Amino acid sequence: MADLTHFNEQGRAKMVDVSAKPETTRTATARSSILVNAEIYEAIINQNMKKGDVLAVAQVAGIMASKNTSNIIPMCHPIALLGVNIAFDWEKEQQGYRLGIETEAKTKGSTGVEMEALTAASVTALTVYDMCKALDKGMVIGPTFLVEKTGGVSSSDYRRQVNQTNRD
Template sequence: MAFNHFDEQGRAIMVDVSGKQPTLRTAVASAKVFLKPETLQAILEGNMAKGDVLGVARLAGIAAAKKTPDLIPLSHPLAIHHAAVDFEADPATGVVRVRATVRAFERTGVEMEAMTSATVAALTIYDMCKGADKSISIGEVMLLYKEGGKSGLFQREETA
């Protein structure tokens, strides 16, 4: 398998996408935050000491999508046209599923932007709740969907 992030001497490079035609690219990624059910209940009721946890996490995720090239060394700076972060909360189990969607008309995909967005939103939930719940964990970060470009459509079969 050839790796396109290395030159002939094995040095890391940013892939040259200048010859590719821009197309509409979309990616959806998710992450799960595992909290105590009572912590999630406090979030949903707006009773966390640091304020609106999900509102702040949404903004952090959107900002993270735009900052991805600053965090992932070989990712391309992109003109992102849409970024959104949504949450599905299960109060019985204490699980919050973060879903980040990113869209751009570009020469390369937006998977890293969606993955970064979902991860930073999850980290923000952790940060805003760590004082109340030391057992919080984050996991199951994954690409759920991507379309656009030469590789076409990818859709992960949803898992529970």
């Protein structure tokens, strides 16, 4: 079992000291999704939502959230993000339309960017929900997961092994 590094000698929470870690280029990719009905799908792709361009607003919200991850996740280090990208894809399903959200975050530092990528994916999906909830509150968010992370010295790169639909 790995050492639990987020606890001090008294067994209380602490922020891990990463000052001895070398700075390396670090990247992370995360995915989330939101399942919407046909009415919402049509409104989004035709940009007919009263609140505006859903994907543009959600993309900006995701980027802003990634930059503020350390403000909402207590033990996350504030890091300087060097790049954040959010891409969308649609998939028709039996229950409706699934908006896939893929986020990529990049930094050069002594700690990773997994939480920033995951936060961006989550907030992007939440923003789509917020902008579309007047049409249907039954939208389903998720799953949300880390796809890949690179960089760092103490831990190896990670690539998620998933089934063919990326929904396990």
